[in-house]
Amino acid sequence: MNLRGNVLIATLLVLSISCGVTNPQPAPGTILGSGSVEVPNFGNIDYNFEGGGESYGFVTFYYSQEWKDTEISSLYGIQQGSGDMAPAIGYTIDFIDVVLSQSYFFRPDSLNDGYIYGRLIITKLEENSSAIIEFDWIIQTEPNNREFY
Secondary structure (H helix, E strand, O other): OHHHHHHHHHHHHHHHHHOOOOOOOOOOOEEEEEEEEEEEOOEEEEEEEEEOOEEEEEEEEEEEOOOOEEEEEEOOOEEEOOOOEOOOOOOEOOOEEOOOOOEEEEEEEEEOOEEEEEEEEEEEEEEOOEEEEEEEEEEEOOOOOOEOO
16 A cells, blocks of 8 residues: 555656646846735825836825725726736726736836836735735836737
């Protein structure tokens, strides 16, 4: 029995190595980071995206304790979604709900050459007297380039 258990463990180990998940490499022109904000009740907080001494715009978070309503917006548009490339259309300049584990595509800045695109994923959301929001983000610094990975 012990031999069968060892063979099973060895087989599973070989399968897990050969079927390993690889993390995609970020596309050229991207910067990555994580952030967190604490938004007071009935308050707004901007989160600025920076890398290499440059600023790439911001998103705004809003919170209302009374309605347990946490929202996000971006000056040049935002939408929920997933994937490795930002959509070309479908953005709203309104606030949309923040949902734990949800990802959002956004346009945090507009340059003469076009839009800067970003994506963030909500990794923590706590709503009490204030909202604590943590997230991972990626910004494509090349105008009009919607590719992240």
